[in-house]
Amino acid sequence: MRRxxxxxxxxxxxxxxxxxxxxxxxxxxxxxxxxxxxxxxxxETIDLKGxxxxxxxxxxxxxxxxxLVRGVGGGLPLQRWLxxxxxxxxxxxxxxxxxAGVTWGVMxxxxxxxxxxxxxxxxxxxxxxxxxxxxxxxxxxxxGLCFSETDEVPPGRAKECIDFVRDFKDSTGRVVADFCVHxxxxxxxxxxxxxxxxNADFRRPVHAHVSETEKEHRECLARRGKTxxxxxxxxxxxxxxxxxxxxxxxxxxxxxxxxxxxxxLVHNPTSNMKLGSGFARIPxxxxxxxxxxxGTDGCASNDNLNLFEEMHLAALIHxxxxxxxxxxxxxxxxxxxxVNGAKALGRNDTGALAVGMKADFCVVDFDKPHLKPCLDIxxxxxxxxxxxxxxxTVVDGEILYDxxxxxxxxxxxxxxxxxxxxxxxxx
Ligand SMILES: [Zn+2]
Numbered sequence: 001m002r003r004x005x006x007x008x009x010x011x012x013x014x015x016x017x018x019x020x021x022x023x024x025x026x027x028x029x030x031x032x033x034x035x036x037x038x039x040x041x042x043x044e045t046i047d048l049k050g051x052x053x054x055x056x057x058x059x060x061x062x063x064x065x066x067x068l069v070r071g072v073g074g075g076l077p078l079q080r081w082l083x084x085x086x087x088x089x090x091x092x093x094x095x096x097x098x099x100a101g102v103t104w105g106v107m108x109x110x111x112x113x114x115x116x117x118x119x120x121x122x123x124x125x126x127x128x129x130x131x132x133x134x135x136x137x138x139x140x141x142x143x144g145l146c147f148s149e150t151d152e153v154p155p156g157r158a159k160e161c162i163d164f165v166r167d168f169k170d171s172t173g174r175v176v177a178d179f180c181v182h183x184x185x186x187x188x189x190x191x192x193x194x195x196x197x198x199n200a201d202f203r204r205p206v207h208a209h210v211s212e213t214e215k216e217h218r219e220c221l222a223r224r225g226k227t228x229x230x231x232x233x234x235x236x237x238x239x240x241x242x243x244x245x246x247x248x249x250x251x252x253x254x255x256x257x258x259x260x261x262x263x264x265l266v267h268n269p270t271s272n273m274k275l276g277s278g279f280a281r282i283p284x285x286x287x288x289x290x291x292x293x294x295g296t297d298g299c300a301s302n303d304n305l306n307l308f309e310e311m312h313l314a315a316l317i318h319x320x321x322x323x324x325x326x327x328x329x330x331x332x333x334x335x336x337x338x339v340n341g342a343k344a345l346g347r348n349d350t351g352a353l354a355v356g357m358k359a360d361f362c363v364v365d366f367d368k369p370h371l372k373p374c375l376d377i378x379x380x381x382x383x384x385x386x387x388x389x390x391x392x393t394v395v396d397g398e399i400l401y402d403x404x405x406x407x408x409x410x411x412x413x414x415x416x417x418x419x420x421x422x423x424x425x426x427x
Pocket of ligand 1: 061245298
């Protein structure tokens with residue numbers, strides 16, 4: 001099947017704009033710009049009416065089913081927020097709740113241009129199936145957790161994590177399974193090392209929280225004699241890369257370790273501000289040559305899954321913190337939200353629009369008062385555009401969101417099941 005998305009303007013990896021069509025054969029981009037030659041087979045033409053085609057956004061750190069607990073515990077500091085507000089509700093969740101929460105989050109992400117998410121949450125089989133059913137790309141994981149340094153609590157968790165990576169299958173190929181440890185403080189060294197050893201066979205980047213709060217960072221130094229990133233690296237967990245969320249308190253040495261391991265830091269500016277965690281030193285990390293991606297975190301600490309908002313905040317806060325308007329330019333922020341996230345998640349075939357890449361993109365309607373005049377496309381996307389300007393989202397050449405409609409999701413049923421799950425959880 002060929003799809004010709006005509007009359008668009010296409011954002012290229014060099015941040016230039018090419019007028020003309022983007023042609024998709026199956027799930028791949030086969031042509032950008034120019035004149036489309038006659039085609040014998042099945043072909044559908046979609047008129048984009050002058051809108052901008054940009055790479056699908058990559059949410060490199062999220063807990064999608066936390067749509068179910070959106071806003072819960074607002075105003076509490078991180079540890080109290082987790083222990084008093086979030087964990088008691090999460091303890092009641094079932095696979096059905098996760099399916100409903102993920103599908104609801106997928107709808108929010110597709111409507112705001114996100115095509116790929118790194119998802120860390122309970123019941124990843126149910127979550128992974130929900131992503132696959134909707135057609136969205138996701139890196140899912142069984143979260144490596146341990147509440148004791150000496151015993152495996154809960155028992156069997158390390159085996160579950162390894163079995164999940166080995167056994168998870170998605171016939172669409174859009175959802176993959178990765179290893180994950182929640183954090184240095186919520187797992188034991190034995191589990192970290194067990195997952196690192198198992199990953200020698202799979203060679204996957206690993207998902208983890210690191211140095212989110214000053215307290216966590218300092219306690220790790222006291223407990224292990226090293227920072228969370230150094231500790232995970234020394235255990236071998238980052239030997240095949242990683243996507244390390246927050247890194248608010250990461251040091252220059254941590255940046256060097258992450259770079260050497262090919263691991264990316266994932267910046268979550270809204271979550272870090274809402275939970276009062278601090279400002280990650282993102283310009284310093286980039287200057288050190290460390291890859292930095294962008295994420296929303298869960299929408300109980302955000303409280304949405306809107307990467308346009310994250311781009312906007314990331315581009316602004318570092319200029320304010322550094323008192324330097326040249327800090328973190330708009331183009332660097334767009335790369336964080338697209339190609340850097342894709343590479344961090346071990347997906348080198350998405351995150352940029354070029355011939356031979358997967359057809360993962362969103363279409364942004366620039367025929368809006370707040371987008372005119374458009375003197376600089378990067379500035380417009382990062383400072384002026386809103387998530388609601390996204391009119392279409394395409395994954396592997398398949399249209400998953402189209403002007404408020406979801407061709408792969410029964411939106412009415414999704415809302416019914418989401419409401420039922422929220423009620424069941426007593427919220
Ligand atoms: Zn998180």
